[in-house]
Amino acid sequence: MSSKVKSLLRIQEIEEALRKEAKAFHLELIQELANNRMGIPMELIRSYDRAKKRYKNAIVRLVNGVCQGCFLAAASGTSIVAKAGKSFHVCEHCSRLLYCEEPAPESSESPKKK
Numbered sequence: 341m342s343s344k345v346k347s348l349l350r351i352q353e354i355e356e357a358l359r360k361e362a363k364a365f366h367l368e369l370i371q372e373l374a375n376n377r378m379g380i381p382m383e384l385i386r387s388y389d390r391a392k393k394r395y396k397n398a399i400v401r402l403v404n405g406v407c408q409g410c411f412l413a414a415a416s417g418t419s420i421v422a423k424a425g426k427s428f429h430v431c432e433h434c435s436r437l438l439y440c441e442e443p444a445p446e447s448s449e450s451p452k453k454k
């Protein structure tokens with residue numbers, strides 16, 4: 341067997357191994373994706389999917405009342421509720437989901453709801 345044939349056979353082997361590995365990794369990611377999606381309410385997933393069709397980042401942070409996707413100020417109500425972290429909100433300008441990592445400010449104005 342010539343060294344060229346040997347090399348070609350090895351190339352074929354390596355390519356096949358890489359293909360199998362990529363497939364296994366792909367399946368792992370799909371499984372993880374499914375697991376994560378299962379834990380999200382349908383309505384929220386729909387909003388996410390809708391935004392994801394238009395943007396690379398469907399969920400963005402709300403910083404000082406400003407959507408970090410479109411950089412426009414969110415309505416004050418959206419800001420307050422997003423800060424409280426009780427539910428997700430959608431930016432009224434770009435439709436991305438908004439979240440807020442900052443702790444809810446201590447305020448006597450907003451009554452506590454359960």
Ligand SMILES: [Zn+2]
Nearest residue numbers: 407410431434
């Ligand atoms: Zn926005």
